Structures are given as C-alpha cells and as structure tokens.
Amino acid sequence: DADVTQTPRNRITKTGKRIMLECSQTKGHDRMYWYRQDPGLGLRLIYYSFDVKDINKGEISDGYSVSRQAQAKFSLSLESAIPNQTALYFCATSTWGSGREDTQYFGPGTRLTVL
Amino acid sequence: SQQGEEDPQALSIQEGENATMNCSYKTSINNLQWYRQNSGRGLVHLILIRSNEREKHSGRLRVTLDTSKKSSSLLITASRAADTASYFCSSNGNQGGKLIFGQGTELSVKP
Numbered sequence: 132d133a134d135v136t137q138t139p140r141n142r143i144t145k146t147g148k149r150i151m152l153e154c155s156q157t158k159g160h161d162r163m164y165w166y167r168q169d170p171g172l173g174l175r176l177i178y179y180s181f182d183v184k185d186i187n188k189g190e191i192s193d194g195y196s197v198s199r200q201a202q203a204k205f206s207l208s209l210e211s212a213i214p215n216q217t218a219l220y221f222c223a224t225s226t227w228g229s230g231r232e233d234t235q236y237f238g239p240g241t242r243l244t245v246l
Numbered sequence: 247s248q249q250g251e252e253d254p255q256a257l258s259i260q261e262g263e264n265a266t267m268n269c270s271y272k273t274s275i276n277n278l279q280w281y282r283q284n285s286g287r288g289l290v291h292l293i294l295i296r297s298n299e300r301e302k303h304s305g306r307l308r309v310t311l312d313t314s315k316k317s318s319s320l321l322i323t324a325s326r327a328a329d330t331a332s333y334f335c336s337s338n339g340n341q342g343g344k345l346i347f348g349q350g351t352e353l354s355v356k357p
Contacts, residue, residue: 187344232277235336240286
C-alpha cells in the first residue's frame with residue numbers, strides 16, 4: 132500500500148462548487164504539505180502543517196483552506212472553485228530530525244479541472 | 247519568487263551521454279535536495295546534500311554544492327531512456343521547515 136494517498140485522483144467540477152481534496156499518510160510523519168503544479172511554474176506551496184495544531188499559509192493560499200484532522204490526515208478545500216484553480220495538486224509529508232531533514236514523500240496527485 | 251531555480255529548463259541528450267542540471271538558490275540553507283518527477287506523477291526524492299558537504303554520490307548521480315555561489319548541480323552519468331523525467335531542486339533554511347521548489351529541468355533521453 133502507498134504511504135501517502137490522495138483522493139480523488141481526478142475530479143471535474145464547475146465554477147462555484149465546493150471541493151475537498153483529501154490526503155492520508157501511514158508514514159507517521161508530523162509534517163504535511165499541499166502543493167499545486169501548473170505547467171511551467173513548478174510546484175507552489177499552498178499550505179503546510181508541522182503538527183495537528185499548526186497550520187501555515189504558503190505562497191498561494193488565497194482561495195484555499197485546510198484542515199488537519201489528525202496527524203495522518205490533511206485536507207485541502209476550495210470553497211468556491213474557479214477555472215484558474217485547474218491544476219495538479221500534490222500532498223506531501225516529511226519529518227525533521229534523525230537525519231531525515233525534511234525529505235518529502237509525495238502522494239500520486241489529484242488532477243482537478245474547474246469548468 | 248522561487249528559492250530554487252533550475253537551469254536549463256529543458257535538456258535533450260542521447261542515451262549513454264551525461265546530463266548536467268544546475269540549481270541556484272537565494273538564502274542560506276540547511277540542505278538542498280533533488281527530486282525526480284515522471285510525467286503527471288508525484289515527486290520522488292533522489293538525493294540530499296547538507297550545507298557543510300561539497301559533493302555527494304548515489305549510484306549514477308553526483309551532486310555538488312557551492313554555498314559561496316548559492317548553487318548546486320546534479321550530474322546523471324551514462325543516461326538511460328528511463329531517466330527521462332523532470333528534475334527539481336529544493337532547499338530549506340537553517341531551522342528546517344518548508345521546502346521551496348524550483349521550476350524544474352525537463353530531461354529527455356533519446357534511445
């Protein structure tokens with residue numbers, strides 16, 4: 132079984148709809164991240180969480196919100212989706228210490244299309 | 247702006263040749279990491295080099311780090327068609343924390 136899973140893997144929705152992307156991990160990591168990837172722009176950080184009670188905005192948090200329901204779960208919501216949120220979304224996990232130094236482990240991605 | 251910037255943006259070589267990709271960053275770092283991404287898939291960690299290291303090897307990969315120039319390079323020797331992918335560098339600061347990724351180098355290895 133994959134260590135970092137994302138659901139759904141693909142989603143097509145309409146402008147104005149609320150969407151939730153979910154991420155679960157079995158790696159026991161304390162840190163979790165949400166990125167979006169657009170062609171030619173690389174990965175951009177949306178939100179990150181260093182533990183259950185710690186949530187931080189990334190570079191492009193406007194239009195997004197997150198919830199860290201447990202150490203293993205980190206959800207990303209688009210309250211009112213718009214077409215320029217069409218992208219590939221990745222969840223990642225990491226931990227610090229014991230020489231691991233924030234090596235990140237990525238989920239398989241969610242391809243979101245907003246019409 | 248991005249912490250890591252890769253150069254070139256795209257690289258096309260023949261199988262068996264070496265591929266070199268460069269990365270520049272802007273602030274002081276704790277470590278620098280390289281990742282690989284096959285089309286449409288999640289990134290996979292390749293190698294990490296710490297700020298007090300200058301060179302590191304892993305199989306056909308060789309990474310160098312020059313903190314005075316705030317730059318790193320990734321060399322893939324004896325490339326294979328299966329090395330075709332995008333390669334990203336990322337770094338974080340002295341207190342750990344979020345990684346900032348560059349835009350990536352798209353490598354194409356032709357058989």
